[in-house]
Amino acid sequence: MRRNLCQPGPRHDALIRLLQTAEVIWEGSRILFSRWALSPSQFNLLNLLKNEPAGMSQTELGRQLVMHKSNVTGLVDRLQKRGLVDRRKTLGDRRAYSVVITEKGRRIIAEILPHYYSATESVMAPISLKRVNDLISDISRIMEHAHQLTHEVKDRK
Amino acid sequence: MRRNLCQPGPRHDALIRLLQTAEVIWEGSRILFSRWALSPSQFNLLNLLKNEPAGMSQTELGRQLVMHKSNVTGLVDRLQKRGLVDRRKTLGDRRAYSVVITEKGRRIIAEILPHYYSATESVMAPISLKRVNDLISDISRIMEHAHQLTHEVKDRK
DNA sequence: CATGTAAAGTTGACATATCAACTATCGATA
DNA sequence: TATCGATAGTTGATATGTCAACTTTACATG
Numbered sequence: 001m002r003r004n005l006c007q008p009g010p011r012h013d014a015l016i017r018l019l020q021t022a023e024v025i026w027e028g029s030r031i032l033f034s035r036w037a038l039s040p041s042q043f044n045l046l047n048l049l050k051n052e053p054a055g056m057s058q059t060e061l062g063r064q065l066v067m068h069k070s071n072v073t074g075l076v077d078r079l080q081k082r083g084l085v086d087r088r089k090t091l092g093d094r095r096a097y098s099v100v101i102t103e104k105g106r107r108i109i110a111e112i113l114p115h116y117y118s119a120t121e122s123v124m125a126p127i128s129l130k131r132v133n134d135l136i137s138d139i140s141r142i143m144e145h146a147h148q149l150t151h152e153v154k155d156r157k
Numbered sequence: 158m159r160r161n162l163c164q165p166g167p168r169h170d171a172l173i174r175l176l177q178t179a180e181v182i183w184e185g186s187r188i189l190f191s192r193w194a195l196s197p198s199q200f201n202l203l204n205l206l207k208n209e210p211a212g213m214s215q216t217e218l219g220r221q222l223v224m225h226k227s228n229v230t231g232l233v234d235r236l237q238k239r240g241l242v243d244r245r246k247t248l249g250d251r252r253a254y255s256v257v258i259t260e261k262g263r264r265i266i267a268e269i270l271p272h273y274y275s276a277t278e279s280v281m282a283p284i285s286l287k288r289v290n291d292l293i294s295d296i297s298r299i300m301e302h303a304h305q306l307t308h309e310v311k312d313r314k
Numbered sequence: 315c316a317t318g319t320a321a322a323g324t325t326g327a328c329a330t331a332t333c334a335a336c337t338a339t340c341g342a343t344a
Numbered sequence: 345t346a347t348c349g350a351t352a353g354t355t356g357a358t359a360t361g362t363c364a365a366c367t368t369t370a371c372a373t374g
Contacts, residue, residue: 008274011281014292015182021300022179023223025172028307030332039332041360059322066180071361073324078359095322095369117165122306124168126298131291135171138292141283143178149279150185187362198330216352228331230354235329252339252352 018139025123032119036112041065042079043116046101046109055088055100084108175296182280189276193269198222199236200273203258203266212245212257241265 029040038046044065049056058076062069076099079085084105087097101109124132186197195203201222206213215233219226233256236242241262244254258266284292 009278010286010289010293011284012274012277014284014289014296015277015281017293017296017300018175019179019182020223021296021303022176024300024303024307025176027223028303031307039359057322066177066184067360068362069323070325070363074360093322093370097323117169119306120169120172121166123299123303124172126302127168127171127295129167131295132167132171134288134291135295136167136174138284138288139171139174139178142280143174143181145283146178146181146185146280149276150181150188196329214352224330225332226353227333227355231330247352250340250352252337254353 018142028119028123032115033112035115036108038108038112041067041075042084043109043112045075045079046084046105047113049085049099049101050106050109052100055098057090057096058099059096061099079105175299185276185280189272190269192272193265195265195269198224198232199241200266200269202232202236203241203262204270206242206256206258207263207266209257212255214247214253215256216253218256236262 026040029043033040033043045061048061048064056064058072059069061076062072065072076085076087080087083102086100086102088100090096090098127135183197186200190197190200202218205218205221213221215229216226218233219229222229233242233244237244240259243257243259245257247253247255281289
């Protein structure tokens with residue numbers, strides 16, 4: 001028997017801390033963005049769209065933001081109501097919308113970004129650049145592996 | 158002017174990846190726990206209580222699970238309805254409940270834990286033990302710093 | 315061309331999460 | 345002891361998130 005699979009070890013500890021850290025950072029970002037009455041998800045969506053002049057379909061938004069497509073509907077609804085994004089009919093596909101950021105949305109993002117970058121740098125300040133690079137490579141491997149495992153489990157269903 | 162605060166650098170990249178990785182892992186855990194009709198939050202709550210024979214107040218649960226205390230109310234409600242936890246009146250304080258895990262809750266957690274530990278080890282398998290230790294130390298520093306920054310912003314309000 | 319299958323988006327039911335406002339209780343202290 | 349500020353928990357409003365079921369459209373293949 002492989003006892004190591006049934007008891008928490010350092011890898012488990014690392015995973016838990018990773019999740020907790022993400023929660024703390026997410027909570028901090030919620031407080032930061034509340035100055036502009038945006039939720040973290042709303043900011044992420046706008047921030048993603050600012051580099052997409054042609055916009056993006058809601059399904060693609062859901063994929064990139066790691067959320068169910070039905071959630072994108074409401075998110076876009078509320079942002080559209082505030083005039084920060086717009087739904088444009090797609091030429092090639094009459095099922096799909098192209099969600100684009102408006103000028104107003106662009107302005108609010110431009111106003112937030114300096115504070116946002118400043119905050120992210122500040123959070124990560126205690127980590128040396130060498131360590132940051134190790135971190136990126138390790139975390140990327142973990143993400144890839146987690147993704148793969150998740151799909152295996154899903155397909156088995 | 159400090160230009161570096163207004164442009165994304167490697168530290169920003171690391172932060173984003175950390176958050177995305179946490180989302181992917183959280184999603185994977187949701188699929189894992191769905192076999193027992195538990196949400197990740199429900200599992201975390203039960204898992205926390207299994208080592209607390211005296212139980213824990215809802216406020217303390219909220220603190221440890223990084224969630225608002227009003228959310229604990231509903232979470233405990235649903236778990237209590239399924240007979241997995243119980244609210245016990247506290248002797249010393251008539252305002253507070255002590256939330257304890259039931260025998261049924263203990264059984265379900267005992268059944269899940271091997272799969273859970275196996276899954277966490279599997280996710281983190283591509284990382285060497287040395288790197289895991291570095292990861293723990295770096296992430297802990299980040300969490301601590303993020304926590305501190307969040308409180309500063311909160312107090313300024 | 316017809317038909318079946320897949321994909322885009324919406325909807326309704328529900329869990330999860332926040333916040334503000336509320337009740338009840340605790341504790342310190344005047 | 346009376347009072348006042350803090351703490352435990354609930355409630356209602358709302359946002360965020362999942363899922364299953366649905367409509368509409370696209371596309372491949374007979």
